Amino acid sequence: MNFGGVIENVMTRDEFPLEKAREILKNETIAVIGYGVQGPGQSQNLRDNGFNVIVGQRAGKTFDKAIADGWQPGETLFSIEEACQKGSIIMCLLSDAAVMSVWPTLKKYLTAGKSLYFSHGFAITWNDRTGVVPPKDIDVIMVAPKGSGTSLRTMFLEGRGLNSSYAVYQDFTGKALEKTLALGIGIGSGYLFETTFQREATSDLTGERGSLMGAIQGLLLAQYEVLRENGHSPSEAFNETVEELTQSLGPLFAKNGMDWMYANCSTTAQRGALDWMGPFHDAIKPVVQKLYASVKCGNEAQISIDSNSKPNYREGLEKELKALRDSEMWQTAVTVRKLRPENN
Numbered sequence: 069m070n071f072g073g074v075i076e077n078v079m080t081r082d083e084f085p086l087e088k089a090r091e092i093l094k095n096e097t098i099a100v101i102g103y104g105v106q107g108p109g110q111s112q113n114l115r116d117n118g119f120n121v122i123v124g125q126r127a128g129k130t131f132d133k134a135i136a137d138g139w140q141p142g143e144t145l146f147s148i149e150e151a152c153q154k155g156s157i158i159m160c161l162l163s164d165a166a167v168m169s170v171w172p173t174l175k176k177y178l179t180a181g182k183s184l185y186f187s188h189g190f191a192i193t194w195n196d197r198t199g200v201v202p203p204k205d206i207d208v209i210m211v212a213p214k215g216s217g218t219s220l221r222t223m224f225l226e227g228r229g230l231n232s233s234y235a236v237y238q239d240f241t242g243k244a245l246e247k248t249l250a251l252g253i254g255i256g257s258g259y260l261f262e263t264t265f266q267r268e269a270t271s272d273l274t275g276e277r278g279s280l281m282g283a284i285q286g287l288l289l290a291q292y293e294v295l296r297e298n299g300h301s302p303s304e305a306f307n308e309t310v311e312e313l314t315q316s317l318g319p320l321f322a323k324n325g326m327d328w329m330y331a332n333c334s335t336t337a338q339r340g341a342l343d344w345m346g347p348f349h350d351a352i353k354p355v356v357q358k359l360y361a362s363v364k365c366g367n368e369a370q371i372s373i374d375s376n377s378k379p380n381y382r383e384g385l386e387k388e389l390k391a392l393r394d395s396e397m398w399q400t401a402v403t404v405r406k407l408r409p410e411n412n
Contacts, residue, residue: 073287077262077278079249081229084260086289088252090118092243097182098123098251099155101174102162103134106187109217110161112137113224113256124151143288152177157247159185165376167191168198183247187212189269192237194369208238210253211260219258229258237265273363278356285392288313292397310397311404325330 069078100111101124114121115138123139124146125131129144139145152158152174162170168191184202186192189210191200202208211234212368213220220230234252236244252260263271276282288309295305321329330338362368375381392398405411 079260079263079342082296083250084253086253089253092246092250093119097154098155098159099151100159100161101151103130104163106217108137109162109221110255112221114254115293117254119254122146122151122154124148133281149173157183164190164372167200171200178203178206183207183209185251186210188272192265193269194366195247197366197369199371205240207240207244209244209248210235210265211248211255218257224256229256232257232260233263233268234260235265235268270363273368274360277359290398302396304396306400306404
């Protein structure tokens, strides 16, 4: 398929229908290991699409959540060890930190001919740091939804699909690609585009730290602060910085493109946007280049590994998130959300 003049390998639901996916995986037991971020959405979508799925999760609140979602202990819900033993396809949907700690257990059950599935290339790409080196006699594959597990499930229930990338790292059986695509369709992907574990991991970490979360928070806060420092009220600063972007403009340029957005705003906005997009690009690109270099060399992976392995990691994380939550900009957001018409 042509993307702006570049040809990419893409698989759509029309080309790879659900019936074909079911046929390919009809003799497989899919063991979803981990029920945190991606586990609920992927496992429930597979179940609703008619695949043979079980869940492996340690006892605790997350295990109880799985029960609430309809998984039956002893039938479709097991310990991690039992699920790994029963599964022919082991879907490792644990957090990056948890994969490292559980890997010695998982590896014991990766017998010849099984498939090991990831939704992130982190553990394999930086396996010199994570220790996740799979046996040579299994398939190692990936489908990475481009969004949260919650979005994957919500869009599935709405009859839509969340786009995903896919990759084959190791093809022992000769059937790794068809299993990968079948799983991608089974979890509810909109369309699937080809990547590698290394490219997925580097683009994903860059995106999270960049335009998806890190950079967007930095940009929004900078504009909000400048408006506030120049006498604008919290409500005005927030509406001009965040609310209009997320509630009005975002859905429009997501649907029609930024060129359409520019063409359908005031002439004053057009001129200003065209004049200032260059300076913003020139200021930001060096930061993104520095970020990408830090990701590619493994520095960002090591920072994550080191921070997640600290015994007080959760306490420190909550402290940082609380500071973000309690900031004036996001406390203003709480009030603004309450004032939206759908909440009144």
